[in-house]
Every structure is written in structure tokens, then in C-alpha cells.
Amino acid sequence: MHDNKLKNIIEAILLASYEPLSVDKLFKIITSKEKTNKSDILSVINDLEKDYEDKDIEIAKVASGYRIQAKSEIGDYLNIMFADRTPRYSRALMETLSIIAYRQPVTRGDIEAIRGVSVSTSIMRTLTERNWIKIIGYRDVPGKPAMFATTPEFLDYFSLQRLDELPDLPEKKEPMDLDLELDGRSAVNQDLSGNGSEPVSVDSNQDTETPTIQD
Amino acid sequence: MDEPDLKLIKNQDIDNQINQPQQVEMPFAIVDGESMTELPSDLYIPPVALKVFLDTFEGPLDLLLYLIRKQNLNILDVPIADITDQYVNYINLMKELELELAGEYLLMAAMLAEIKSKMLLPLFEEVEDEEDPRAELVRRLLEYERYRAASEELNKLQRLERDVFITGVESSHLAQPIELPEIALQELLVSFQDVLNRAEMFTSLHMLKEPLSVRERMATILEKLKNKDFIDFTELFDFEEQKTGLVVTFLAILELMKESLIEIVQAKDFGVIHVKALLSDIEKSTEH
Numbered sequence: 001m002h003d004n005k006l007k008n009i010i011e012a013i014l015l016a017s018y019e020p021l022s023v024d025k026l027f028k029i030i031t032s033k034e035k036t037n038k039s040d041i042l043s044v045i046n047d048l049e050k051d052y053e054d055k056d057i058e059i060a061k062v063a064s065g066y067r068i069q070a071k072s073e074i075g076d077y078l079n080i081m082f083a084d085r086t087p088r089y090s091r092a093l094m095e096t097l098s099i100i101a102y103r104q105p106v107t108r109g110d111i112e113a114i115r116g117v118s119v120s121t122s123i124m125r126t127l128t129e130r131n132w133i134k135i136i137g138y139r140d141v142p143g144k145p146a147m148f149a150t151t152p153e154f155l156d157y158f159s160l161q162r163l164d165e166l167p168d169l170p171e172k173k174e175p176m177d178l179d180l181e182l183d184g185r186s187a188v189n190q191d192l193s194g195n196g197s198e199p200v201s202v203d204s205n206q207d208t209e210t211p212t213i214q215d
Numbered sequence: 216m217d218e219p220d221l222k223l224i225k226n227q228d229i230d231n232q233i234n235q236p237q238q239v240e241m242p243f244a245i246v247d248g249e250s251m252t253e254l255p256s257d258l259y260i261p262p263v264a265l266k267v268f269l270d271t272f273e274g275p276l277d278l279l280l281y282l283i284r285k286q287n288l289n290i291l292d293v294p295i296a297d298i299t300d301q302y303v304n305y306i307n308l309m310k311e312l313e314l315e316l317a318g319e320y321l322l323m324a325a326m327l328a329e330i331k332s333k334m335l336l337p338l339f340e341e342v343e344d345e346e347d348p349r350a351e352l353v354r355r356l357l358e359y360e361r362y363r364a365a366s367e368e369l370n371k372l373q374r375l376e377r378d379v380f381i382t383g384v385e386s387s388h389l390a391q392p393i394e395l396p397e398i399a400l401q402e403l404l405v406s407f408q409d410v411l412n413r414a415e416m417f418t419s420l421h422m423l424k425e426p427l428s429v430r431e432r433m434a435t436i437l438e439k440l441k442n443k444d445f446i447d448f449t450e451l452f453d454f455e456e457q458k459t460g461l462v463v464t465f466l467a468i469l470e471l472m473k474e475s476l477i478e479i480v481q482a483k484d485f486g487v488i489h490v491k492a493l494l495s496d497i498e499k500s501t502e503h
Contacts, residue, residue, distance in 0.1 A: 016386040057382055070380040072373055078380050086377055091366070092273050098366035114362055116355065117274035117319045159373040167368035170361045173291075 006036060007044045014048075014059070014068045020156055022065035063155030063162065093123045100133055101154070102169050105147035107139055124148075132157065266312050269305065275323030276359040278305060283356070290356060295334055295349055299327040326352065427459060432467035437476065440492035448479070448488035 010026060021029075023038050023045075030036050045066055049059045056074045059066055070078055079086055089097075096119065099111050108119045127133045132154035138144040155161065272278045282301050283290055306324055309316050333348035373379055436451055452464050468490070471477040478491045 012384065015382055015384040018381065018383065060379070068382045069375075070382060072378040075378045075380070079377070082376070082380070091271075094366040094370050095273060095363060098369045099362050101369065102362065102365055114355075114358055115274055116276035116323070116359060117317060157375045158369065159375070159379060167365065167372070170364045172361065173357045 003040070003044065003047075006030070006034075006040060007047055009034075010041065010044050011048055011068075014066060017067070020060075020062050020065040020067040025065060060159060061161055062159055063152040067156075089126075090123075092117075092120065093126060096120075096123050097127060097132065097150075097154075100127070100148050101150050101163070101166060104149040105136055105139075107145035107147055109145060130157075265308070266314065269309055269312065269314055273363075274317070275302075275320050276356060277363070278302065278320075279323070280356055280360055280363070290360075291353060293349060293353065295327065295331050299324075299331050302327055427463045429463055429466050429470055432463050433471050433476075436464070436467055436471060436490075437492060440477065440490065443492075445480070445489040445491050448490050451490060 009030060013026065013029060014021060023041050026041050027036065027038050030041070045059060052058050052068075056071050057068055058071050060069050092115075095115055096111055099114055100106055103110060103114075108124075111119050124133075130153075131151055133148045134151050135146040136149045137147050139147055150163070155163065155165075160166065272281065279298065279302060280290075282298055282305075283293060288294065288298075303324055306316070306320055309320070330348045330352060375381065439451060440446055448468075451468065452461055454461075456464075468477070468479075472479060476493055478493055480489045480491060481487070482489070
């Protein structure tokens, strides 16, 4: 097929689609009418990407494939247009979602252990209804709790292709200095407070803890 | 931090400032070069604002982290007594403002009290493995903080419906051929058989009176034929009946034929079909 024709077809298909389309899917759609191959489709997509460089739309590759989207630069305009339609998600929901995303598969119990509050049913329902999370099995412990994981739709929504593109989880810190106790603790405080000479005994130390100033 | 500092300054702390001048309260604000450790008594915080503020905490860990961070305290070395007092003050405040106080907050208060009491006990150096009573709490705080930070990062990602938007061209005006699912008839029958089999398992529990019995209809037909020589085939049907009734009648006729209880005769092609009872057998059949 002529390249320009293929380009126009793919552009129109991507524009009309409500969800991202993979090369395989595009191939299946087009090949039912016209002879084509996947590498042509791919190169056409690259061409389109270049075409859009000066425009406010772009081709984005996300987990489920390619989609044509409005660039974030004009998000501000669109936000005004869609003001009442922009969904807002609570901190609790985002925290729950990130625990599922980073620690999957997780049970409700795992989420509760980290957040220190019970998992809200409405949050889990919202996440499930948005198709961001799904149950992928049941842990083999008493009660057989459901294990949750994220879906490709979740990645699509956050403009990601793979889970490992998630921002890095802050490094795990261990409270290793804690059990030094006695000398350890007072030594730290001495350095910061300039109180080098005075030995601090444990029992009097409790209520008069020197605030340790962090940078 | 310009958030309302709700910490109550305790007498101990004040004593402390006299005895050990270097251990002072972290100032929460510096006004004209003077550090403020206490809220000005005339500073009015409207209760509604406070409520909104308190409402934003996502649980006890969140509140604790706030308290620790607010005072630039080292999370690895939390002054548990101070923090416990402040925490309990917040809890009381929440109670006063009639915020929904989840059980988790109270559980945390109990945990803090437990840690505090453990910390007050003298520590024996020979017990090597004894862990700082705060360790578990600190571990949880650190772990929660990681995911809280991660969720903030997640929130910053380019998000559909907020940062980027799916474009769409209208295509509904184009006639789209309706794609019918391809199902082999065989498969349909097999699955229907399945349904029937399953349904049978349930029906076997009930003794349902069959509303339209072929047997009963057979008797009725024979009754109609009893005193007549021949009867028009169509006369056997009651046209006011529903289709099922008609089908049952037809089945009854076929059944009667099979059992050789009636005879069906057609005099000529396309002519009227007549039904005749084989009289000798009538008595036998009605006994069934």
C-alpha cells in the first residue's frame, strides 16, 4: 500500500479509537482490507510522530499500544473545557493505588499494614471500576484473601508502558541506629547540641529529648 | 511551618529550659528575630479551619509523621514522650470537633503509651538483644513514608483526563456492520443441554404438577372420539388454547397413533383428515 495512504488510515483509526491500539491490532484491522505488514505500520507511526512535532497533539506509546493524545502543554486549556469532568482522586486513593502498584500482588491486609488504616471499600471499588486493579488470585493463608495487582489500563492512564517505568520507590530505610541505645543515642545528641561533657542517663532523657535537627 | 501549632508546652519543658538551656523547644516561627515556641494567646484559629486541617490526615501514621516533620525531629530518634503528648492532644481535639475518630487512632495512642512506658523502664545493658521499643513504630513510619512519597510521585505522572487527553474523531455516523458472533449450532445445543441438565437437578427436588399432560390430553381425545365414528382432525384442537396446548394435543394424537389406539385416514389428496378411534382399545387406554 502507498505509504501516505497507510498513514492516513492509521491516523484516522487511532483518532477514532477510544483506547490505545497495539501494532498487532492495527495490523489485524488494516490487513482485513489491504495488504500491509507490521514494520510498515511501525514506520508510519514514526512518521506521524514527526508530523505532530509542531502540533499540540502527539502519539504516545503506553502499555496497551499507541494512542493519539493532546499534549500536556495544552492540558491547561482542556482542563478549563473539561473542568467539571476532571476526576480528582483523594490522597487515600493514591496511597492505596501506589501500594498496589509497587508491592503487587498485595492483599487488603498488606495495604492496611502499611497505611495503618483500614482499606476503604469505596476506594477499592473505584479502583476496580476504573479497571486499574484486579484480583489475580487468592493467597493461600487462612481466609484466602484476594491478591490485587494493577492492569495495563492503569499503566495507560498514567502514560506508562511498563511497571518498571514507575518512579522509583524511595529507598528503604532501616532504623538501624535505634538499638544502639544509651551511648549511641546520647552521642548523637551531644554532637548536635554541643553537650559533649554531660552524660545523659536513660531515665531522665525521656521527656527532655533534644530535638535532633535534620538538614 | 505556618500551620497551627497545637502543642501544649508542658511544665517539664519549661523547667528543662532553665536547667539545660541548650535543650530548647524547636521554634515554630521566628518573628522579628525572636523565635516563637508558643502560639500567641490572641491568635485565633477558627474551629472550621482546624477541622479541615485535621480532616486531611490519612490515619495515625500520617498524623505522627506530620508531628515529627513539623518539628524537624529525627524520625530515627523520636522523642516518644513529647510526640505521644502531642498526638493525644490532637486526638482530644478531634474528639472535641466531633470528627469521626477511627479506631486506628486510638490503637496508635495505646501503642505510643506502651512504648513510652517501656522507655521509662531502666534498660539493662547486659540484655544485648533488647530492641528499642520504638523500633517497630519507626519501621512502620518509615515504610509508610516511602509509599506516601511514592504516591506523590505517582500523582505527578502525566495522567489521562488531567494532563493529557485522548483525542477522538466522531465515527458514529459511519455505518458499522454489526458483527455477529460466530457460534456453531452444535456448541449452542451442547451448552443448552448443559443448562437443561443442570436445571433438571433442581426440578427433581420438586413434584410439579404438569399443567399440560400429554397423557391427560390423550384421554380427552379418546373421550371425544368415543361416541363418534370419525372426527375431523382439526376438531380435536381447541383453538383458544395457546400454542403449547395445541402442540400437546398434536403430541397426544401422535402418541395415540403409536399405541394404535386411533386411526388416521385421509380419503383423498389434500382432503380432510379424519381421526377414528379403534374402539376395542379404548377401555384399555383410559385405564392408564
